[in-house]
Amino acid sequence: MKVVVTRSGGFAGMRVTWQVVIDNLPDASDWVVLLRELPWDEVADEEPQPDRFVYRIRLEPLADAEPPQAEREATLAEKQLTGPWRELVDKVQDADTPADPPAKPHPSHQHK
Amino acid sequence: MTRGTHSPSHTCRIVPPYLLARIAEVDDPNWQHAAAAARASLLRDDPFRSIRAPEPHPHAPGVRTTTKPGAVANSPQRTVSTAAGVEKLPGKVVRREGDKPSSDVAVNEAYDGLGDTFELYWEAYHRSSIDGNGLPLNATVHYGKNYDNAFWDGERMVFGDGDGQVFNRFTIAVDVIGHELTHGVTEKTVGLQYEGQAGALNESISDVFGSLVAQYAKRQTAAQASWLIGEGLFTAEVQGVALRSMKAPGTAYDDDVLGKDPQPSHMSGYVETTDDNGGVHINSGIPNHAFYLAATAISGNAWERAGQIWYDTLLGGDVPSTATFAVFAAATVAAATARYGADDSATHDVDGAWRAVGVVPAG
Structure with a gap:
């Protein structure tokens, strides 16, 4: 299972992506618990606020996973990035260096 | 509060x-x-x-x-x-x-x-x-x-x-401060939705008046102004002068790590995307450039005639919250006509500026 976090918007309007494959991580079971607890279907539509970030969080199943993994996606306004969502984004930012296009500093330093 | x-x-x-x-x-x-x-x-x-x-x-x-x-x-x-x-x-x-x-x-x-x-x-x-x-x-x-x-x-x-x-x-950068405050002005006047073309107009209005705040503070004419948004925001490590350029959208930065400024200056480059509420910070390059073209054609201080026309447009009641570029463009021409007359060169300059970026004022 790959967890992909894409942040767009902000005053600069730059897109930054962080991702991590969790299956072989030593704390994979913690990730699974966190991902299962996320309220994927309960993200309310939020009126966009000027210059704030927008987060797209996506679970990408690995092709050869057994049993097959579910694909999920949620889009959150910056204001909605609280509780377990914030925990997940912090965890992904900590676990991986950014791609597409990367910011120069390690973005895991953000939102601490 | x-x-x-x-x-x-x-x-x-x-x-x-x-x-x-x-x-x-x-x-x-x-x-x-x-x-x-x-x-x-x-x-x-x-x-x-x-x-x-x-x-x-x-x-x-x-x-x-x-x-x-x-x-x-x-x-x-x-x-x-x-x-x-x-x-x-x-x-x-x-x-x-x-x-x-x-x-x-x-x-x-x-x-x-x-x-x-x-x-x-x-x-x-x-x-x-x-x-x-x-x-x-x-x-x-x-x-x-x-x-x-x-x-x-x-x-x-x-x-x-x-x-x-x-x-x-x-x-x-003082234009960033002007930009943020102008979101408040937009909210209290035209109330443009922050999505798609209306969102890009909302962003552009903030860049326009943010830039005018900087120009007014420095007493620069349209010809003297840099028309850059966020000058000084990048550190010396970044290959770029600012976040956006109203004069030449798409040229503000070109960095080996951050990539290149993605702003279009013409409708032919309009970016359809689901990121950033429909690319509001990208497509704002088009109305930004229209303002730049109008202000430099009118010449003199941009906050005077060009800025006045854009400001009148916010107050004029012709801009719905879902306005497209073409609808907003028509409202600026109407505002210019109301203030300076249909035959005034400023009105022609505004109309010409929109056409130059591929936007035909609606109706």
Whole structure:
């Protein structure tokens, strides 16, 4: 299972992506618990606020996973990035260096 | 939260008399609006009369006085707070209106930037603050850790410190402050949705008046201005001069790590995307460039005729919250016609500017 976090918007309007494959991580079971607890279907539509970030969080199943993994996606306004969502984004930012296009500093330093 | 209403018993600080007097005496045609506004202020109501005589000392401090019921504040009422590195608002108040400068550069930049923005709206368009009714201006600096952003949350401007490697502190460029405050003006006038073309117009209006705040503060003509948004925000490590260029969208930065400025300058380059509420910070390049073309064709100071037309457009009632570029373009031509006449060169310049970026004014 790959967890992909894409942040767009902000005053600069730059897109930054962080991702991590969790299956072989030593704390994979913690990730699974966190991902299962996320309220994927309960993200309310939020009126966009000027210059704030927008987060797209996506679970990408690995092709050869057994049993097959579910694909999920949620889009959150910056204001909605609280509780377990914030925990997940912090965890992904900590676990991986950014791609597409990367910011120069390690973005895991953000939102601490 | 102080919002919307202006209390009659409200205390506010009036423009220091020496400043009003100095502006009122300016003969320069570039300063016509400001000088007229200052002269009007000097003559208008009691608070001003009381500061007119005796002759003000050139170094006199600002005079604190009470605004009469119904009078609009002609000077800002600023409060700058610090979030001290956490993502919590509003934070602790560190500088109020009239307080001496802080030892904290971000606090002073925010305070001065709020003042510069108030000044443009008041002196060029006779608008008192965001709501036209003296709304107090609140800002919070040092929001979050390495926070690479600045935003308007409906009640205050919020500024991050940047990460220090890609971004410097967001108070560093006065046009960023003007940009954020203008989101408040847009919210209280045309109320453009923050999505798709309406969202890109919302962004562009903030860039236009943000740039005009900087141009007015530096007294630069359209020909002299850089037309850059966020100049100085990038650190020296980044290959780029600013975040956006109204003069040449798509050229503000080209960095081996960050990539290239993605802004189009013409409808043929309009970007369809689901990111960033439909690419509002990307497609704003098109209306931004239209304003630049109009202002440079009209020539002189951009905040005068071109800025006045855009400002009139916000107040004119012809712009629905879901406006497309073509609808907004038509509203600017209508505003130019109403103020200067259908045959005036400014009206032709505005119409031509939109056509040059591939937008045909609707209807």
